[in-house]
Amino acid sequence: MNAIANLKECVILFLCVLSFTLSSQSNVIMNGDFETGDLSGWTSMTFGSALGWNINDGTYTGTCVSNGPLATRQPISGNFDIISDQSMAGMNLVSTGFVIPDPFTSASISWDMLYDNRLSAGMPKFQDPNQEFRVVILDSSMMPIDTVWSTDPGDPDQVLSAMTVSETITDPLMGREGEMIYLLLQEDDNLGCFNVAVDNISLVFSQAAIPTLNQWGILILSLILSIIGVSSLKYTEKEVLN
Template identity: 30%
Template sequence: MLLPIASFAKRCLALVVASVLYASAAQAVTVDLITNGDFETGDLSGWNSTSSSYAEDFQINNGRFNPRGPTRRVDPISGSYDVMNEQTGYGISTLTQFFTVPDRVISASFNFTYQLVNHYASGFDDPNQQFRVSLIDDAGAVISQIFSTQPGDAAVQGATPLSYDLTSYLQAGVGSTLGIQFDVETSYYYMNASLDDIAMMVETPATVPLPASVWMMLAGLGLFAALGWSRKARNGVDIANCDGPVAA
């Protein structure tokens, strides 16, 4: 009886191992760490906008927002709403959102769509007439400048979707608070940027319990192991009590 039991136990063990490996492979989930990245709430929920000097905060745009300066009304990039900055003179408009990085990160992709118009005749200037996007820490210090306009770029840019792999940065910051910050800095003349479809897509392992059948097989393996040890123990006692040949 020992051989069939051992054979069955091996098959159960192989099935358990396969189930665990399958469950592990199926545990990764993708979550968006950004709240209200499409602004379809119709407000700035989840975001914080600030401004300095003569710049103004970012505003919700539903196609009827008319910013100060030469830029006219524009339709949202997608859906019913996006956001747009405005100003009456020089200054910086910022749009920021902080998020908590999961304890484990497999991959991280940052996506957003922007469009802008720069009315300064000499174009963009780094950093005084510039649109830029940064990954920041919880104190607002820049970890990495993800994107920025550069001298020579087109003054008018239509809706442009961008995507960046930030896996290494989020893996280095697991469990911490990081943020995404958009800046529009104007030192010379009017510039307006619209933003929409902002997302921080992070793939992370999920906690998925093993199926009940696997736990039953594990219990069965434990029972078979107990039976095997018990049988070996009995055999050992019988051998110890058996009278062997008497030496002449």
């Protein structure tokens, strides 16, 4: 029984080491926490009376923001986050590009956010596309591949404690290895003040990795231990039969 238990442990060890050494993860979003204190790595665009995505260090007041609960708010984490603002109806866009690893096995995205959506009493708080925040993946021609996440009619008017959003985006990116892709944050405010704060944006690809010499050494050692376990089991079985 001890030999069987030892064999199981050796096999489990070998599989765990193999899994660890043959996989790696990489976050392709640069300055997703905005700790540079600016929008380095990102491109911001505005339409209408939008006032852009602004760096917040705990002192940002802005225009629409100044009339709501997100004014002079501490960043979601660290020293900085970003927040959208407007004076009247408009659209705030901010995007960043990255190259999809080749190959990759899975992809996931996450970010922290909060928001304040203020419309007149009786008006629907969210409308697609007039009053909405969405996260979109674009191809190299800036055409949409996938809407990762969006606010929807019926969502709360306010989220004042940061929430984390996580989504798996493997399927829409498969087959696009090596391509330049863009991540877009889009906030539309055609019906009234709508301020969104975002931080800690991460897009992680899991990849198969070629082991280093040290990792090969660990793999070989694990394999030897597994073989010793098998040999021990066979020797024990032979003694029992004799």
